Amino acid sequence: MKLPEINILDEKNKVLRQKSNEVTFPLSKEDKKLIDDIITYLTMSQIKKYYEKYDLRPGMGLAFIQLGIPKNIFVIVEEVDDEVFENYVIINPKIISHSEELIYVGEGEGCLSVNREVDGIVPRYARMRIAYQDIDGNKQEIRVREDISVAFQHEMDHLNGILFIDKIDKKNPYKNKDSMREI
Numbered sequence: 001m002k003l004p005e006i007n008i009l010d011e012k013n014k015v016l017r018q019k020s021n022e023v024t025f026p027l028s029k030e031d032k033k034l035i036d037d038i039i040t041y042l043t044m045s046q047i048k049k050y051y052e053k054y055d056l057r058p059g060m061g062l063a064f065i066q067l068g069i070p071k072n073i074f075v076i077v078e079e080v081d082d083e084v085f086e087n088y089v090i091i092n093p094k095i096i097s098h099s100e101e102l103i104y105v106g107e108g109e110g111c112l113s114v115n116r117e118v119d120g121i122v123p124r125y126a127r128m129r130i131a132y133q134d135i136d137g138n139k140q141e142i143r144v145r146e147d148i149s150v151a152f153q154h155e156m157d158h159l160n161g162i163l164f165i166d167k168i169d170k171k172n173p174y175k176n177k178d179s180m181r182e183i
């Protein structure tokens with residue numbers, strides 16, 4: 001596999017604070033290429049041979065805005081088995097419904113735009129139903145739960161110019177811990 005040349009913006013970059021825009025179809029060639037590049041990058045970042053060779057931080061999600069493009073598109077690459085990956089390409093997502101139950105990732109969330117450890121609780125819905133469009137513009141629905149629900153919310157926040165660090169209480173990073181389930 002060849003590592004795609006993509007430039008991920010750092011948290012200090014104000015572009016990350018921009019709201020992304022609705023995407024119209026058909027997608028341009030460039031956008032399709034970028035989606036493929038992101039899938040390859042995220043996959044390679046989770047395979048030891050490649051992340052060691054290229055000194056990559058492992059990551060499972062990227063939104064277009066993290067590459068400086070304000071479009072409502074994100075990609076998630078989940079390792080479902082040893083070096084077996086499942087991709088989600090999500091365009092123009094909307095939450096249809098969500099659980100009352102909140103969860104948080106015990107070891108903390110990570111982001112390829114945040115190059116430091118940040119401790120604290122990021123409250124997320126345990127389950128959601130999402131409407132979105134696929135790469136061909138077809139309307140789709142998906143149910144997500146647990147870590148994939150967290151990943152979807154993390155990426156949807158990017159589309160609104162929000163980073164996970166914004167959601168951690170500054171004074172008390174473990175506020176309301178007992179009202180949420182740790183995953």
Ligand code: NI
Pocket residue numbers: 061110111112113154158
């Ligand atoms: Ni992120």
